[in-house]
Structure formats: C-alpha cells, structure tokens
Amino acid sequence: MLEITNVHASYSKTPILRGIDVSVETGEIVGIMGKNGVGKTTLVKTVMGLLEADEGRIVFDGEDVTDEPADVRARHGMGYIPQGRDVFPELTVEENLRMGETINDGTDDLQYDAVYDYFPILEERRDQEAGTMSGGQQQLLAIGRALIGNPELLVLDEPSEGVQPSIVQDITRDLRRVNEELGTTILFVEQNLHVVQRLGERCYAIDKGAIVDELGPERLESRDAVTEYLAV
Amino acid sequence: MAGLGLLDFGFEFVEIFAFVVLATVGLAVIFGMMGIINLAHGEFILVGAYATTFSFAAGLPLPLAMLAGVVITAVFGVVLERLIIRHLYGRLLDSMVVTWGISLVMIQLVRIVFGNSAPGIGIPFGQLPIVDGPVYYLVLAVIAVGLLGGLYALFMWTDFGVRARATMQDEETARSMGIDTDRMYASTFAIGSALAGLTGALYAPVMPITPEYGTGFLVEAFVAVVVGGASVIVGTVLASGFLGTVNAAVTNVAGTFMGQVAMLIAAIVAIRLLPEGITGLLADLREKRGESE
Numbered sequence: 129m130l131e132i133t134n135v136h137a138s139y140s141k142t143p144i145l146r147g148i149d150v151s152v153e154t155g156e157i158v159g160i161m162g163k164n165g166v167g168k169t170t171l172v173k174t175v176m177g178l179l180e181a182d183e184g185r186i187v188f189d190g191e192d193v194t195d196e197p198a199d200v201r202a203r204h205g206m207g208y209i210p211q212g213r214d215v216f217p218e219l220t221v222e223e224n225l226r227m228g229e230t231i232n233d234g235t236d237d238l239q240y241d242a243v244y245d246y247f248p249i250l251e252e253r254r255d256q257e258a259g260t261m262s263g264g265q266q267q268l269l270a271i272g273r274a275l276i277g278n279p280e281l282l283v284l285d286e287p288s289e290g291v292q293p294s295i296v297q298d299i300t301r302d303l304r305r306v307n308e309e310l311g312t313t314i315l316f317v318e319q320n321l322h323v324v325q326r327l328g329e330r331c332y333a334i335d336k337g338a339i340v341d342e343l344g345p346e347r348l349e350s351r352d353a354v355t356e357y358l359a360v
Numbered sequence: 361m362a363g364l365g366l367l368d369f370g371f372e373f374v375e376i377f378a379f380v381v382l383a384t385v386g387l388a389v390i391f392g393m394m395g396i397i398n399l400a401h402g403e404f405i406l407v408g409a410y411a412t413t414f415s416f417a418a419g420l421p422l423p424l425a426m427l428a429g430v431v432i433t434a435v436f437g438v439v440l441e442r443l444i445i446r447h448l449y450g451r452l453l454d455s456m457v458v459t460w461g462i463s464l465v466m467i468q469l470v471r472i473v474f475g476n477s478a479p480g481i482g483i484p485f486g487q488l489p490i491v492d493g494p495v496y497y498l499v500l501a502v503i504a505v506g507l508l509g510g511l512y513a514l515f516m517w518t519d520f521g522v523r524a525r526a527t528m529q530d531e532e533t534a535r536s537m538g539i540d541t542d543r544m545y546a547s548t549f550a551i552g553s554a555l556a557g558l559t560g561a562l563y564a565p566v567m568p569i570t571p572e573y574g575t576g577f578l579v580e581a582f583v584a585v586v587v588g589g590a591s592v593i594v595g596t597v598l599a600s601g602f603l604g605t606v607n608a609a610v611t612n613v614a615g616t617f618m619g620q621v622a623m624l625i626a627a628i629v630a631i632r633l634l635p636e637g638i639t640g641l642l643a644d645l646r647e648k649r650g651e652s653e
C-alpha cells in the first residue's frame with residue numbers, strides 16, 4: 129500500500145534523509161522509532177508531499193506519487209496528523225473536522241459517527257474554538273479530523289508528544305480500534321516506548337536519516353531491544 | 361427642527377457608513393485573509409469605475425455596466441495575483457512596495473490611455489423628499505449592509521469560507537488536508553478584487569471619474585482596516601460605524617471638511633488606545649472573561 133524506496137531529502141542543501149526504504153502493507157500498523165532530530169518529521173513530510181524528495185520513489189496504492197503535491201496525495205487517501213497536532217486554532221472543533229472531508233475524495237463515506245463514537249469529547253465541544261482545548265484534546269481532534277474522510281492510510285507524527293500518559297494510553301487503544309474497525313492502515317513515528325510497544329505490529333528504527341533496523345513482534349516485546357533506539 | 365437635525369445626522373451617517381464600508385471591504389478581505397497590504401486597492405476601484413463608465417457610455421444599462429465593472433476588476437485581480445502577488449505571500453513589506461508600484465504605474469497608464477477625465481454617469485433614482493440628498497445613497501447603504509451579511513455568511517458558514525480561514529491560519533496543514541491552497545489564495549484575491557471593483561462601479565455615478573479616482577477611497581479604507589483590526593467583517597462593521605458616527609456628527613455642525621478631520625483624529629486616538637484594533641480589544645476582553653471563569 130505504501131512503498132518508500134531509496135528516498136533522499138534535504139533542507140536547503142543540508143541532506144537529512146539518506147536513502148530510506150520503508151514498506152507498509154494494507155491493514156498493517158507500522159512504526160518508525162528514533163531519537164530527537166534523526167529525521168522522523170522530515171520523513172513524514174516527504175511521505176505527505178510537504179517536502180520534495182531529492183531522489184527515490186514513493187508509491188501509494190499502486191500509484192507513483194513522488195511528484196504529486198501534498199493536496200493531491202491527501203485526496204488520494206492519506207490522512208496526516210502533524211507533530212504538535214496543528215489543529216486550526218481559531219476554527220471550532222466542528223470546522224476542524226469539516227476540513228478533513230477533502231481527504232480521500234473518492235469516498236462520500238464521511239466518518240462523523242465513528243469519530244464521535246471514538247472521541248465523544250469532540251461532539252460535546254463541537255462549537256468550541258480548537259485552540260482553547262488541552263493538548264490531549266487537540267490531539268484527539270487532529271486524529272478525528274484526519275479520519276473524517278475515511279483515509280486508507282493514517283500518518284501520525286509523534287501522537288504522544290505533549291500528551292499526559294493516561295491519555296497516551298487511550299490514544300494508543302483508540303488507534304488500534306480504528307485499525308480494526310475501519311480497516312485503516314497506520315504509519316506512525318514515535319520516540320515514546322509505550323506507543324512503540326503497544327501500537328506497532330512492526331517497527332523500523334531510524335538514525336541519522338537512515339533506517340538502521342527493523343523489529344518484528346518478538347523483538348518489540350523486549351524493552352531492551354526497543355530502548356536501544358530511543359532516548360530513554 | 362430638532363427632528364429634522366436628527367434626520368440630517370441620520371442621513372449623513374448612512375452615507376458615510378456606506379462609503380467607509382464599501383471603500384474598505386475589498387482591502388479588508390485581502391489583508392485579513394491573506395496578509396497582503398494592497399496599496400493598489402484604490403486602483404482596483406479605479407478599474408471598476410472605468411469599466412463601468414465606459415460600458416455605460418457604450419450603451420449598456422447601468423446595472424449591467426456595473427456588473428461589467430465587477431467582473432473586469434475580478435479578472436484583472438486574478439491575472440495580477442497569478443503573475444505578481446502570489447510571489448509575495450508572507451512578505452508584508454515587499455508586498456507593499458510592489459503594490460505601491462502597481463498603483464503608480466496604473467494611474468499613469470490610465471492617464472495616458474484615457475486622458476484626464478472619463479464620461480460621467482448621472483446619479484440614478486432622484487432626490488429624497490425631506491432630507492437634502494439623493495435616494496441613491498440609501499441604496500448604497502442597503503447594498504453595503506447586504507454585502508457585509510453576505511460576506512459573513514460566505515466566510516463563516518460555507519465550505520469555501522472554512523477552507524479559506526483554515527488556509528490563512530495554517531497553510532501547510534490545510535494543504536495536507538487536500539486543499540489546493542494556491543487556488544484558495546487566487547479565489548480569495550479574486551473576491552477582494554471584485555469587491556473593490558464593485559465599489560468603483562457603485563460610486564461611478566457619484567464621483568468624477570479621473571485617474572486619481574481611486575485615491576478618494578484610500579484614507580477611509582486604510583483607516584478602517586487599521587481601526588477594525590484583523591477580523592474582516594466584524595472589524596469593518598465596527599470601524600465603519602465608529603468612524604461614520606464621528607464624521608457625521610461633526611459634519612452636521614461644522615461641515616464636511618471638519619467631519620473628515622474629526623474622523624482622522626478619532627482614528628488616531630483609537631489606534632493609539634487599541635493597537636490591535638477594535639476586534640483585538642474584543643479578543644482580549646473575551647480572553648479575560650475566559651480566564652476569570
């Protein structure tokens with residue numbers, strides 16, 4: 129469903145990604161873990177089309193999207209939850225959700241019922257300005273917004289960042305439900321041990337802009353194997 | 361007699377309120393939604409007026425001539441946006457310098473092509489019975505209020521409005537939600553241009569049409585945008601109401617010139633006291649109330 133092949137990317141000539149290979153099958157939950165500043169966000173932005181790849185190929189759903197701009201990729205069915213969530217602060221919760229409708233414009237199958245079912249707080253606070261909510265609630269909103277258009281692939285950039293531990297557990301559980309019930313494929317980057325172990329079925333480790341390891345379910349069980357790649 | 365004085369004041373207020381609103385909306389949409397200070401705003405109005413007056417002279421009925429003014433200004437705006445303005449998003453100073461240059465070039469160009477004056481259009485609808493003034497000013501006021509209502513509905517309630525506001529708040533995230541933000545900017549700029557064109561068209565029967573026609577709107581437009589603050593519609597309404605009241609009250613006792621002076625003084629005081637504009641003050645008050653809850 130997503131094939132990232134030998135992707136290089138840079139910020140104004142400073143190379144950050146040096147040949148990334150990642151592949152995600154339909155229905156999988158795949159993690160990419162790594163410490164601060166190793167290029168996780170850069171990779172996610174390159175996948176989403178917010179940053180141009182200098183080299184390599186990105187194939188989504190059988191289609192080469194390497195040269196497509198971000199809005200076209202989103203409409204193909206990629207839902208994105210940016211790092212630091214980036215809800216639209218001055219739009220209401222409901223208006224933020226409305227913004228997700230353009231994702232995956234192939235379906236007219238909008239997921240308001242499912243989203244309000246997973247995150248009842250969003251329905252209660254429908255008319256509240258998003259910027260006035262707590263960090264955890266904004267994270268739920270960012271996830272809900274990406275789900276509204278029923279994307280085939282959900283891409284999350286550190287969903288645990290700045291969210292209190294009990295909410296992180298809720299979010300992890302909710303994302304597993306989304307994957308099971310809506311069939312949404314999930315790709316996430318993280319440096320939170322709990323999320324990596326509980327959410328990921330399979331995890332890549334990234335360091336200095338390159339994939340350095342790939343962990344299956346057994347090695348993901350082992351705290352030592354995982355923490356080697358995290359700043360804990 | 362006192363009743364008539366009040367009526368005069370009322371009419372004066374309506375006239376000035378409509379003028380400030382119409383002078384401002386196009387500028388306010390482009391500034392508020394896109395962060396571009398369009399110093400060529402007056403010349404967008406000029407395009408609307410010239411297109412209207414020449415269409416009228418060519419034999420089109422006035423409403424159609426005005427429609428032509430709106431459409432031609434919108435097209436003009438889109439072309440300018442695609443060629444020049446879009447390279448200036450997020451660069452406030454550059455955008456000012458460039459649009460100022462556009463303004464100067466256009467005034468000269470209009471002078472060269474059309475000379476120093478254009479054919480006039482008579483004021484339609486005749487005079488009011490009791491107050492000394494044309495019916496047309498009341499029509500302008502109704503249009504101004506209708507326009508504000510329409511713009512509010514457009515930006516607050518429609519999909520387009522939600523997407524435009526989202527794009528303004530966070531372009532990258534809007535793009536990653538599937539919004540073609542380039543097109544969003546172009547459409548918003550087209551709306552702002554069309555509004556300026558409409559202003560030029562509506563005032564074509566009222567003001568003499570010369571190459572400096574647009575500059576007659578600039579003071580009110582810029583003062584109202586600054587006094588109103590960042591919130592496009594609410595800011596325009598409050599600023600126009602405030603400036604219109606001051607101007608009309610003083611005009612009524614001391615004449616048009618003193619009315620203008622009083623309005624500028626009021627604006628300076630308002631900007632001094634409320635650096636974020638009236639809507640900035642409202643936002644502060646709302647925040648304070650939220651904190652004390």
Ligand SMILES: Nc1ncnc2c1ncn2[C@@H]1O[C@H](COP(=O)(O)OP(=O)(O)OP(=O)(O)O)[C@@H](O)[C@H]1O
Binds near residue numbers: 139163165167211
């Ligand atoms: N806009 C930018 N311009 C230039 N350099 C950047 C930019 N954004 C990030 N970098 C640099 O690129 C490298 C990778 O950054 P990136 O944001 O991808 O890391 P990350 O793994 O997401 O880190 P974090 O865990 O802090 O989110 C870092 O060295 C960072 O300083």
Ligand SMILES: [Mg+2]
Binds near residue numbers: 168169211285286
């Ligand atoms: Mg990051």
